[in-house]
Amino acid sequence: MAEASNSVKYSTSQEVDFVIVGSGSAGGIIAKELSTAGYSVVVLEQGPHLKAADFTHDEWGVKYNFDLEWDWRKGHPQTRRRTENEEAVVGDSSLRYAHNVGGGSVHFSGNFWRLREIDFIEASVRGPIAGTNFVDWPITYAELEPYYTKVDWEIGLSGLQGPWDPPRSRDYPCAPMPVKSSGVLLERAAKKLGYTAYPAPVAILSEPHNDRPACIHCGLCNGYGCEVNAKSSTMVTMIPLALASGNCELRTGCTVSKINIDESGRANEVVYWEQDGTESAQRCKAVVLSANGAETPRLLLLSESARHPDGLANSSGMVGKNLMFNGYSQAIGLFDEPVHAYKSIPATRVVHDFWELDESLGFYGGGGIDSRHPFGGNLISTALSGGMFGGANWGAEYKESLQHLFTHSCSFDGHTTSLPLSTNNVTLDPTVKDVWGRPAIRVTYNEHPDDLATMKFFLDRSLELMDAAGATQMEGFVDENSPWTQHLLGTCRMGNDPETSVVDRDNRSHDIPNLFMCDGSSMVSSSRGQPTITIMALAFRAADLIIQSARRGEI
Amino acid sequence: MKQQRMSRRAFLNAGGDAAKGSCIILTMPMILAACNQANEARTKNSDFQLLSEEEGLEYSAISARIIPSNDTPGATEAGVIYFIDTVVADNRDGEHQILKQGLTTLQSEGAAQFGVASFYLLNEEQQDQLLRQIESSQFFNTIRFLTVAGMFSSPEYGGNRDKVGFELLGFTDQHAWQPPFGFYDADYAEKGE
Numbered sequence: 001m002a003e004a005s006n007s008v009k010y011s012t013s014q015e016v017d018f019v020i021v022g023s024g025s026a027g028g029i030i031a032k033e034l035s036t037a038g039y040s041v042v043v044l045e046q047g048p049h050l051k052a053a054d055f056t057h058d059e060w061g062v063k064y065n066f067d068l069e070w071d072w073r074k075g076h077p078q079t080r081r082r083t084e085n086e087e088a089v090v091g092d093s094s095l096r097y098a099h100n101v102g103g104g105s106v107h108f109s110g111n112f113w114r115l116r117e118i119d120f121i122e123a124s125v126r127g128p129i130a131g132t133n134f135v136d137w138p139i140t141y142a143e144l145e146p147y148y149t150k151v152d153w154e155i156g157l158s159g160l161q162g163p164w165d166p167p168r169s170r171d172y173p174c175a176p177m178p179v180k181s182s183g184v185l186l187e188r189a190a191k192k193l194g195y196t197a198y199p200a201p202v203a204i205l206s207e208p209h210n211d212r213p214a215c216i217h218c219g220l221c222n223g224y225g226c227e228v229n230a231k232s233s234t235m236v237t238m239i240p241l242a243l244a245s246g247n248c249e250l251r252t253g254c255t256v257s258k259i260n261i262d263e264s265g266r267a268n269e270v271v272y273w274e275q276d277g278t279e280s281a282q283r284c285k286a287v288v289l290s291a292n293g294a295e296t297p298r299l300l301l302l303s304e305s306a307r308h309p310d311g312l313a314n315s316s317g318m319v320g321k322n323l324m325f326n327g328y329s330q331a332i333g334l335f336d337e338p339v340h341a342y343k344s345i346p347a348t349r350v351v352h353d354f355w356e357l358d359e360s361l362g363f364y365g366g367g368g369i370d371s372r373h374p375f376g377g378n379l380i381s382t383a384l385s386g387g388m389f390g391g392a393n394w395g396a397e398y399k400e401s402l403q404h405l406f407t408h409s410c411s412f413d414g415h416t417t418s419l420p421l422s423t424n425n426v427t428l429d430p431t432v433k434d435v436w437g438r439p440a441i442r443v444t445y446n447e448h449p450d451d452l453a454t455m456k457f458f459l460d461r462s463l464e465l466m467d468a469a470g471a472t473q474m475e476g477f478v479d480e481n482s483p484w485t486q487h488l489l490g491t492c493r494m495g496n497d498p499e500t501s502v503v504d505r506d507n508r509s510h511d512i513p514n515l516f517m518c519d520g521s522s523m524v525s526s527s528r529g530q531p532t533i534t535i536m537a538l539a540f541r542a543a544d545l546i547i548q549s550a551r552r553g554e555i
Numbered sequence: 556m557k558q559q560r561m562s563r564r565a566f567l568n569a570g571g572d573a574a575k576g577s578c579i580i581l582t583m584p585m586i587l588a589a590c591n592q593a594n595e596a597r598t599k600n601s602d603f604q605l606l607s608e609e610e611g612l613e614y615s616a617i618s619a620r621i622i623p624s625n626d627t628p629g630a631t632e633a634g635v636i637y638f639i640d641t642v643v644a645d646n647r648d649g650e651h652q653i654l655k656q657g658l659t660t661l662q663s664e665g666a667a668q669f670g671v672a673s674f675y676l677l678n679e680e681q682q683d684q685l686l687r688q689i690e691s692s693q694f695f696n697t698i699r700f701l702t703v704a705g706m707f708s709s710p711e712y713g714g715n716r717d718k719v720g721f722e723l724l725g726f727t728d729q730h731a732w733q734p735p736f737g738f739y740d741a742d743y744a745e746k747g748e
Binding site: 056057058059060064178179180181182183184185187216217218219227335337338339340341342343344379380382383384393394395396398399402403406407 | 620621622623625627629683686690699700703704706707708709711712720721723724725726728730731732733734736737738739740741742743748
């Protein structure tokens with residue numbers, strides 16, 4: 001349905017300038033930039049327009065019913081296998097993503113780590129890694145930096161320039177969030193071991209900014225929508241500006257089925273279903289796909305035709321390939337005094353001394369360690385983990401242990417790299433269909449051994465830190481071949497070489513001159529564990545370049 | 556200080572393996588539709604929507620061993636059985652059959668080992684002994700999952716009566732906090748670190 005606001009309404013037969021598929025971290029930004037620059041824009045979003053008043057602290061609904069996400073219970077199954085030699089099996093969604101205006105930015109943890117200069121040129125510096133598609137980015141940090149700064153100020157970040165951070169043209173708009181006990185434990189432990197913990201940069205406001213209020217430290221943050229608009233989603237920062245421009249129409253509950261190409265090889269129409277099943281097609285001069293790292297490649301594959309038998313924009317064969325998750329490890333500790341890490345935002349301190357692991361270790365990787373409540377401040381999740389330190393997981397002793405587990409626990413979480421492999425990919429399942437009758441997303445994923453080695457390294461460091469922090473008991477885990485991820489990366493990546501990439505350095509398809517892809521699929525490397533700020537910076541940059549190109553009459 | 560390391564899937568926010576061991580799959584519209592009814596049931600102690608009286612007694616008795624009542628409230632006081640009834644009542648016939656089969660098996664074991672055919676009529680030691688025998692079963696994991704969820708979910712779903720579950724965890728449903736948040740950041744501020 002179309003938004004009943006002061007925004008414009010276009011007819012589907014009217015050729016608008018841009019159709020943007022997806023209103024999330026990338027789509028929301030591009031919609032605002034293009035529409036405020038004067039272009040006519042239609043945004044097609046699968047989910048509803050949820051706002052602050054719609055968000056709750058309902059752990060059952062959010063965490064166990066996946067209310068804010070797409071999943072097989074809503075008619076959107078996915079299949080999963082490790083290699084192409086196995087048959088993919090239907091299960092819980094592997095590639096999890098949001099189902100609302102603003103996409104994942106509505107309920108992310110907000111941990112925003114800029115990439116460093118090395119991240120863009122790492123393949124040149126280190127050399128290739130056998131069995132992977134490890135390559136340089138087609139752009140440098142210097143080229144992306146102004147857009148990182150746009151994210152800081154227009155989206156709204158709180159932080160402090162850290163000792164290892166790359167150069168910045170402007171300070172953070174908001175001071176760091178107040179430190180939590182979990183942050184203090186990490187900071188003191190880090191100091192003891194010769195590392196440096198510093199304030200975790202977050203897309204959450206510590207003070208009023210851009211007419212939005214400061215965070216109220218409500219506690220159920222990661223995975224939940226913000227009830228006061230302090231979390232800097234594109235829903236609250238970008239979409240209102242896009243709608244206020246008078247040039248942008250936001251159509252929610254619309255699922256895109258196909259991009260049509262005209263005889264000259266240009267995209268000219270986006271076909272979609274409304275919730276009642278009515279099919280429509282919006283005519284347009286150009287298309288931007290920002291449907292996330294799972295749906296953007298799927299849409300290209302679904303748009304196959306006689307002329308494009310391998311799917312649209314896929315002369316490289318790379319659409320869907322190089323799927324990267326991020327690695328994860330967790331050290332959980334119990335402490336003598338109340339930590340109360342369930343209050344406030346997820347993480348207030350991070351250690352970035354292990355951003356890049358030394359080559360002498362014999363494997364590639366890197367990332368960061370931050371400190372959090374082990375179960376995201378969630379009560380059911382905490383209670384389900386009762387007994388994890390070796391006690392019973394039901395009964396009187398179990399029940400008595402729960403309060404301590406909820407209030408006196410802390411975790412040090414490792415967020416790490418994934419390598420890009422052709423064999424890790426998104427394809428269309430040959431048999432399983434979704435509620436619309438489309439082939440389901442099939443995930444083939446078996447992580448590179450270096451990814452697991454990196455997770456284990458980070459777990460070792462996290463346990464050492466936990467010990468130095470004074471934990472009385474501890475446990476640790478690595479997320480080997482994670483059953484699911486919300487970081488959907490690499491599947492339509494950027495590059496200068498049309499044979500090994502899907503979009504060029506300006507996020508334009510190598511094959512289709514008026515088709516752009518910009519979201520997590522654009523990522524060339526997996527980031528060091530927190531990709532969203534880079535996705536948003538890429539979106540600001542792509543929009544800027546699209547506008548310049550449009551002004552030169554090139555679209 | 557005890558230190559253990561395992562290589563296994565991390566308990567991320569979704570409560571990991573415990574939820575996976577359960578056969579119960581839920582959808583939001585179902586829960587929302589049922590929650591008002593559950594609220595009424597909770598306050599009136601009325602009959603269940605779907606569970607038989609026997610099931611009510613039996614599942615309650617199992618829940619009461621999982622989160623017992625002692626010097627603090629347990630599953631019984633929290634009304635967990637009404638949460639379970641709500642969940643199973645809404646188009647969960649397949650799962651309901653699994654629960655009923657699991658219960659039948661449990662009752663046979665009780666009869667064989669103690670000569671008593673109803674779980675709720677056994678004493679606590681006998682009940683715990685039987686439950687320890689089936690700890691890794693899908694049936695037990697499902698009841699445990701539902702008990703824990705019924706204990707700590709928002710009261711609108713029928714359980715966590717009067718927020719006794721929240722209290723058990725030391726959680727105040729406050730919705731906003733200010734620093735200092737815990738002991739260590741208060742200490743940090745005091746020391747001017």
